[in-house]
Each structure stands twice: as C-alpha cells, then as structure tokens.
Amino acid sequence: MRDMPQSKDILAWYDRHARDMPWRVSPADRRAGKRPDPYAVWLSEVMLQQTTVAAVRGYFHRFTLRWPTVSDLAAAEDTQVMAEWAGLGYYARARNLLKCARTVVADYGGRFPDSADKLADLPGIGPYTAAAIAAIAFDRPATVVDGNVERVMARLFDVVTPLPTAKRELTQLAEALTPQDRPGDYAQAVMDLGATICTPRNPACGICPWRAPCQARAAGTAPDLPRKLPKKAKPVRVGYAYVGRRADGAWLLERRPDSGLLGGMLGWPGSEWSEVQPDRNQPLPADWQMLGEEARHTFTHFHLRLKVLIAELPIDAKPDRGHFVPRHEFRPADLPTAMRKVFDLARSGFAAEDAGTVEDTGHG
DNA sequence: TAAACGTGGTA
DNA sequence: TTACCAAGTTT
Structure with a gap:
C-alpha cells in the first residue's frame, strides 16, 4: 500500500519556497x-485566469494604484477600466469585473461575501475563483481546481483519462487532500508546486515534496500527464482595417459592441473578419491607401490577417462610423493587441x- | 457539452 | 514559424 500524499508535506515546502506576489x-x-x-485577492485571481503571473504584475499594480478599493473600482467609468485592461486579453473579464464590483457595493456594502457559494453567484467568478477567494482571503477549506491542480492530481494518482473528461475525478481527488488547517496556504502551495516543480514539461520530480507518494513518477509517466483531447486546427480569417488621421492629428476610432470578440474595446473601423475575402466598407469616402504589409494576430480559435488602409482626412470629415479621438488623448496602449498591431x-x-510629402514640396 | 473568448512566452 | 501552454468563465 502506497502512502497517501499529505498536505503537510507541501505546506512545509511552501513555507520555504512560496513565490513572492x-x-x-x-x-x-x-x-x-x-x-x-479580499479585494486584492479577487482582483488578482480574475486577472490570473488563463494568464501568467508575470503578465499580471504590472496590471495589478496599476489597477490598485488607480482604484485602491472595490468601491473606487465600482465608481470608475467603463471606458477607463477597459483601457486599463487593454493588452491583458479575455475582455469579458474586465466587463464582469466592473459588474462584480458594483454588485459587491450595492448588495454587500462593499465587502466581499466569505463563502464560495455566494462568491460564485457574482459576475466573472466561477468555481475556481470562488474557491480561491474563500480559501486565500477567508481561510475557508475550499478546494481550488485550476490547471496546476489538475496536473498535480493526475500525476499523483496516475490518472490517464484525458481532460476534460477527467475533470470530475481530479476534483474529487483534490477535495480529499484539502486540509482544514491552513487551507489558504495549502491552495497556494499546490498551485505554486504546479507552476515551479510539477510543470507541464520537464517536471522537477527529483526535488518535489510529493515525489514519494507520486504514482506517475513511479510509473515514469509524469511528463505525459495529464492527457488532453486533441485540439481543433485554427482557420485563417481575413479582413480590412481603416486607420484615418484627421488634419489636426485626431484618429478615427470606434467602440466595439459589448458582446463578442474584443467586446467593449476601442478599435479601428473595418470589415467583418471571415474565412472568405469580405467587402471593403470604408467608414467614409477618402483616398485610402493599402499598406504592403498585413497585420497578423492569432486569437484563441483563429488566425487573423488584416489588410491595413490609411488616409488623411479633412478637418470637417463626417464619418459614418466611429468618432475622432484627439491626438493627445489617444494612447496606443488603450487598444487591444490586435488593434495596436494595426x-x-x-x-x-x-x-x-509624411516623408514623401516633405520631399515633394522641396522642404526636406 | 462544446465553443467562444486574448495574449505573450517557450520549445 | 508553428503549436502549445497559463491561477477559467460564460453561453
């Protein structure tokens, strides 16, 4: 009979190796x-969904500097929050972040509920994030199951069923290991273990605090777990993007619809993005010049290639779509990455x- | 249940 | 260059 893994083993490891965040x-x-x-825990956990710690640090710093409390965030303007989130991706998180902040203020007096069940009712908080906040912020014995935990459990117990089918089994295994003592530190310990020792590739089994009870290590299958169902190939979609610059330096931009891809974000007017060449629907008649190079960007489920057209627009331009953003109010960092590439x-x-114009007029 | 939903780092 | 991967949630 193999020894069961013990929570105290990785809690002792965590005491010495906890990552600083x-x-x-x-x-x-x-x-x-x-x-x-709890506000910092919630904010960081939402930012960390499907995102690396390294990518989150700067965003967390700027958000907490600008909005130190959940009440401050709840009172923020939507466009300001979306601009601050720009570049972090999965923009539904930012929209739900605001909804959640406003619900916490309106329904809970600005204090987060301390149970996973109530937390899970809030916008943008699913099973993982609810458990993470309950455990980390309130020391409740909730079980967090993220990609790290799935990987650690699959290896500890040599679960060969592929994800996502194995999710339920892995969750039950994780629940059985969750301790009543220090559940918050334990949750972070398992995730740190997955992030630094029990990594997807080349796991450092030799220095793992759970190497003794690990069944996959004994079987030599650790690097191959967890198994995952094959993913679908990404199709290529194409489209046109129009970047108009008014004579006074203002840029023609538009706010994208709240739902769907890049929802609620700023972007350049353009065509649909489709697998066949879409119609060119310029935002206003002008001398649009197509650039020789395309903007390329890969989203979760497709590759995008955008042909970029630019034009100088008169000071009295009246576009059918979008609005002009004055030169000094426009920050490229407020754009989602695909639009920033454009x-x-x-x-x-x-x-x-501009260089050509200077030469043409003989003032170069 | 499956698909939609971003991005940057890494092999 | 391409494909995979990272502290998931929503519809």
Whole structure:
C-alpha cells in the first residue's frame, strides 16, 4: 500500500519556497494572523485566469494604484477600466469585473461575501475563483481546481483519462487532500508546486515534496500527464482595417459592441473578419491607401490577417462610423493587441507618406 | 457539452 | 514559424 500524499508535506515546502506576489501574504505573516485584502485577492485571481503571473504584475499594480478599493473600482467609468485592461486579453473579464464590483457595493456594502457559494453567484467568478477567494482571503477549506491542480492530481494518482473528461475525478481527488488547517496556504502551495516543480514539461520530480507518494513518477509517466483531447486546427480569417488621421492629428476610432470578440474595446473601423475575402466598407469616402504589409494576430480559435488602409482626412470629415479621438488623448496602449498591431503598421505608413510629402514640396 | 473568448512566452 | 501552454468563465 502506497502512502497517501499529505498536505503537510507541501505546506512545509511552501513555507520555504512560496513565490513572492504583491497580492499575497507570506506564510510567516499568515501564521501571525495577517490576512490579505479580499479585494486584492479577487482582483488578482480574475486577472490570473488563463494568464501568467508575470503578465499580471504590472496590471495589478496599476489597477490598485488607480482604484485602491472595490468601491473606487465600482465608481470608475467603463471606458477607463477597459483601457486599463487593454493588452491583458479575455475582455469579458474586465466587463464582469466592473459588474462584480458594483454588485459587491450595492448588495454587500462593499465587502466581499466569505463563502464560495455566494462568491460564485457574482459576475466573472466561477468555481475556481470562488474557491480561491474563500480559501486565500477567508481561510475557508475550499478546494481550488485550476490547471496546476489538475496536473498535480493526475500525476499523483496516475490518472490517464484525458481532460476534460477527467475533470470530475481530479476534483474529487483534490477535495480529499484539502486540509482544514491552513487551507489558504495549502491552495497556494499546490498551485505554486504546479507552476515551479510539477510543470507541464520537464517536471522537477527529483526535488518535489510529493515525489514519494507520486504514482506517475513511479510509473515514469509524469511528463505525459495529464492527457488532453486533441485540439481543433485554427482557420485563417481575413479582413480590412481603416486607420484615418484627421488634419489636426485626431484618429478615427470606434467602440466595439459589448458582446463578442474584443467586446467593449476601442478599435479601428473595418470589415467583418471571415474565412472568405469580405467587402471593403470604408467608414467614409477618402483616398485610402493599402499598406504592403498585413497585420497578423492569432486569437484563441483563429488566425487573423488584416489588410491595413490609411488616409488623411479633412478637418470637417463626417464619418459614418466611429468618432475622432484627439491626438493627445489617444494612447496606443488603450487598444487591444490586435488593434495596436494595426496602428503600428499604420504609423509606419503615415511616416513614409509624411516623408514623401516633405520631399515633394522641396522642404526636406 | 462544446465553443467562444486574448495574449505573450517557450520549445 | 508553428503549436502549445497559463491561477477559467460564460453561453
């Protein structure tokens, strides 16, 4: 009979190797009774959904500097929050972040509920995030099951059923290991273990605090687990993007619809994105010049290639779509990455055009 | 249940 | 360059 893995083994490891994160309370401080700010835990957990710690750090810093409490965030303007989230991806998270903040203020007086069940009723908070907040912020014995935990459990118990079928089984295994003592640190310990030791490729089994009871290590199958169903190939979609610059330097942009891809974000007017060449529907008649290079970007489920057209627009231009953003109010960092790539190409196009104009007029 | 939904890092 | 991967949720 093989020994069962013990939570105390990785709690001891976590005491020595916990990763330092701005939203975290160290194991030592936690033992002294300190708890993290539920707002910081919630904000960081939403940002961390399908996202790396490295990518989140800067965003977390800027959000908490600008909106220190959930009440501050609830009072923010939608466009400001979307702009601050730009570049982090999965923009439904930002829209739900605002909805959640406003619900916490309206229904809970600005204090997050402390049970996973109530947390899971809030916008943008699913089973994982509800358990994470309950455990980390309130030290409730909730079981977090993220990609790390799935991988660690699959290896510990040599589960060969592929995901997502194995999800229920892996969840039950994780629940059986969750301790009553230090559940918050335990949740973070398993995730740190998955992120630094029990990694997807080349796991460091030799230094793993759970190497003794790990069944996949014994079987030599750890690097092959968890198994996953094959993914579908990504189709290529194409489209046109129009970057118009008014004579006073203002840019023609539009706010995308709240639902769907890049919902609620700023973008350039353009065509549909489809697998066949779509119609060119320019936002207003102008001398649109197509650039030689396409903007390429890969989303979760398709590759995108955008032909970029640029034009100088008169000061009295009346576009059918979008609105002009004054030169000094426009920040490329407010755009989602796909749109920022379009702008980078357009900027080069305008620069070449400007240089050409200077030569033409003999003032170069 | 399956598909939609971003991005940057890495092999 | 391509494909996979990362602290998931919503519809």
